[in-house]
Amino acid sequence: MATQLKNLSDFSTASEIPSAVNYSFGIVVAEWNAEITNALYQGAYDSLIKYGAKPENIHSYPVPGSFELTSGAELLLKNKELDAVITLGCVIQGETRHFDFICAAVANGVSNVAIKYSKPVIFGVLTTDNQQQAIDRAGGKHGNKGDEAAVTAIKMAKLNETLIG
């Protein structure tokens, strides 16, 4: 397995990550599987602060489930001046195909919102077979998807700033 012995958050050294001091971020967090999504949120928030973001420039809101992350991202970009939005969720396979529909909807949805507003919308959603896989990716042996999402948001905000000027 590609991730078997890998910390997925071992993505980059600090020198490669731009300062976030001048950027404003939205974070939308699904309440489903809250023990996981809270860990993702803490990782994302702490990473934004670590790389210079100001607390007053981080705007965080909960939504009921991952399916609502698209709506949450849209509402944030429609109503606030942001340089990037991070969506955080955890979808765990159940007995039915509901998992497939949620995962597809939120992946496609957040991509469409990013295009609509020409702003980075980061897909920080775990889509796992079971709880343990989620735990492993929310601060466990495979790192924290929230950390990765925050770093991605900073890098994309920098790219947007560079290209738009």
Ligand SMILES: Nc1c(NC[C@H](O)[C@H](O)[C@H](O)CO)[nH]c(=O)[nH]c1=O
């Ligand atoms: N089963 C999971 C859900 N289900 C709820 C949906 O996201 C949505 O809120 C509902 O269908 C109403 O629109 N959500 C997760 O984030 N994770 C799950 O495992």
Ligand SMILES: CC(=O)[C@@H](O)COP(=O)(O)O
């Ligand atoms: C991803 C889901 O919606 C899932 O957790 C719900 O469980 P089930 O498919 O057994 O209804």
